[in-house]
Amino acid sequence: MFDDFFIRALVAGLGVAIVTGPLGCFVVWRRLSYFGDTLAHSALLGVTIAYSFQFNIALSVFIISSIIALILIQLQKKTNLPGDALLGLLAHSSLAVGLVVIGFLTFIRFDIMGLLFGDILAVTLNDIIIIWFGGALILLMLKLIWRPLFASTVNYELAEAEGLNPDRAKAIFTILMAAIIAISIKMVGLLLITGMLIIPAAMARNISDSPIKMVIFSIIGGVLSVIIGLFTSLEFNTSSGPSIIAAALFLFILSLFKIKQSVQLKN
């Protein structure tokens, strides 16, 4: 059944959506969109290193993204620059270095478009295994740190005062972000991964009144986006990443009507 490239892409995409759903909620709640972008941009460097040394792409991206996250934390402590400037600095310099390195790797044929926007033809059985096992691991870790992470998202001092160790939860969450980018890069492409995290979660926010509902709707939204996006991609021969994100945007726009209704009810 996995012989068909489309089935492989669908299975991989669904795996990605199930994991980006809950993680994306935290990205929205903790205002980490630009942080996600920075990690995703640095992924290009990870990919080039993987090609240069014949290394596993997901693992290489995971390591480079984690290192960038660590550098960011250090820069935040040691400099007086505002957070967004540091994020921009790291995002664009790691992207630039990645592109320069690609320039040197003339002996390898690079599918830059596939890298930036995702390529469903490239999904192998191996990728599916990485996505589902890696994804299960990410969700398990997220479940373990859920309470301290969520409590400190609501209020850091409450979490700290009542003995939840929010700093450790935050560190683990950063690693999980690097991990989701690593496993979803082939499906969505590195320019659009943050969209996969944010848009279904934003859609879910519009129609939820509790955190758990938002997580569930975010997963459903992501899954629907992948299904609609991949079918569109197959039908019209468009890149998989943009098709999925456009489908997510479509769902987001639909969710706005629900807000409009509830606002009218209130008035």
Place this chain on the structure above:
Amino acid sequence: MNDNILVKLKNAGFRIKNKWLVQSVSFQVEKGKIVTLIGPNGSGKSTTAKIALGIFKKIEGEVEKYTNKVGYVPQKISIDWTLPLRVSDFMVLTENIKSEDIDEALTLTGVIHLKNKNLGSLSGGEFQRVLLARAISKKPELLVLDEPVQGVDFTGEIALYELIKKISDELNCGILLISHDLHTVMSATDHVVCLNGHVCCSGSPIDVARNNEYKALFGEQASKTLAIYEHKHDHIHSNDGEIKKN
């Protein structure tokens, strides 16, 4: 070693760069006792509470905490409304709590009808009551209440202070209370620490009220108010004008 001690500060202080927020604070909170921190704005009351809670870690001096069952009502809480959060979700924020305990706490603070409301839709006073309910529903050993009745209407304020006293008796928990409202707080307090960047005086409410440094800090009037309030409670005037000891 006294095992009733829940948290003990020894010459504790906290500074940001070279500015001391508070220094040389020593006191302890024991089971079943209420310790009240008073002092003018910027005197380091909230900072002291955060030292006791372990929120501030790089401190001078020592803080020994003997319990992890803590309920905290912070003075300022800014909740991000990007979060869809109902009162019932907020109640289980840091710990799983049985639903009957949640209902009981919300009933005690008078906000059970708001259980399924979104946190963002509450008024300041309602939110304050929810904060207090959340802290007590955990049945903590140590309750730290930083201006717990701010924004609550006057009758509600008295009722909530009575509730705090009742909780301290029922749960036998230690309470560290911060208030600028000396008048209402004092009747229940066992020990008062008067802060002004350092401990300016401490002791029983009546001792503090008579203390000259306290008078200097809050003025003669505050001292009198306090003394009168205390006075009301140590005897009763019967109808014929005779004074009976309480």
